[in-house]
Amino acid sequence: MKLNVKRLLAALALPLISLVIAVILWFYAVGEQSIEVTLSVPLKVDPPAGGRMTVLSSSIETIGLRLSVPRNILSVISQDSVQAYHQIKGVDKAGEYNFALEERDIVLPPGNVRILNIYPESVTVTLDELIVQKLPIRVSLEGEPAHGFLIDDKKIELNPNAALIEGPKAKLEKLDAIPTETLDAVGRMRSFRRKIALKLDPDLRSITRNLTVDVFVPIRREFSVIVFHDIPVKVLKDSKMAFGVSVQPELVSFAVNGPKGILDKLKPQDILAFVDVSALEKGEHDLPLQLKLPDEVQLNHDTPVVKVKVE
Secondary structure, eight states, X not given: OHHHHHHHHHHHHHXXXXXXXXXXHHHHXXXXXXXXXXXXXXXXXXXXXXXXXXXXXESOXXXXXXXXXXXXXXXXXXXXXXXXXXXXXXXXXXXXXXXXXXXXXXXXXXXXXXXXXXXXXXXXXXXEEEEEEEEEEEEEEESOOSTTEEEOGGGOEEESOEEEEEEEHHHHTTOSOEEEEEEEOTTOOSOEEEEEEBOOOTTXXXXXXXXXXXXXXXXXXXXXXXXXXXXXXXXXXXXTOOSOEEEEOSEEEEEEEEEHHHHTTOOGGGOEEEEEOTTXXXXXXXXXXXXXXXXXXXXXXXXXXXXXXXX
């Protein structure tokens, strides 16, 4: 009986081993099957090494790739795992140049990945001379101060007020200033000081690394002028005064100046225009008009004269 069991196990072993080998071969064959994959990949183009050149523009920013990828590594193929890089060689003058992308410009992940196609076939780039230029710094402000206040642009202080900037010649020559990062001025009523960085395009850099600008932004009250028309002239006299008094003109117009926040709320009924005749004798007199105005508000011109007749 034991002999029959051994013979049975021996007879079954060979088919089982064959089945295992077949399964392994099947998984291997399936893993080696290739699938076509299409990717869009960013293209990085560098200027000639060691020169004073830079890439000003490129006809494309991404390229298309058609790849043959084994099924077993399909999960690792992505835009991040494939890179496209080309360095221009043999060029020493600024201008427009064309080049064709080759397989050596494409970096692929490990595995039997094949490049079937690269498009577009040709790339056009513009090279420019790399220069350094000193440019004034201009603060970037966003928003408006509180009502009745303004930024005194002429008294803004920057330290430093200029910077050495490296970049493409054609671009730098068009710039009249370099902006800072944006400062928020919304609702402010007081001057303020901040340290901020420059706001530079990717193809520009400051020669001074990590340059920060000390910015002082002065904020002051906004002053304005307003004209009032036909304000009645009141007569201030002693209650014991028995004389009759007339004034000419009876209505006056004048301009006042002061903080905009106060003037915007000022109404004609808030203003008292008068002449004091309590010490006058009979006759005709020329008196300066007197005004009772809010604090910080004053007449914007010479004081009007009123003719007063006491009889």
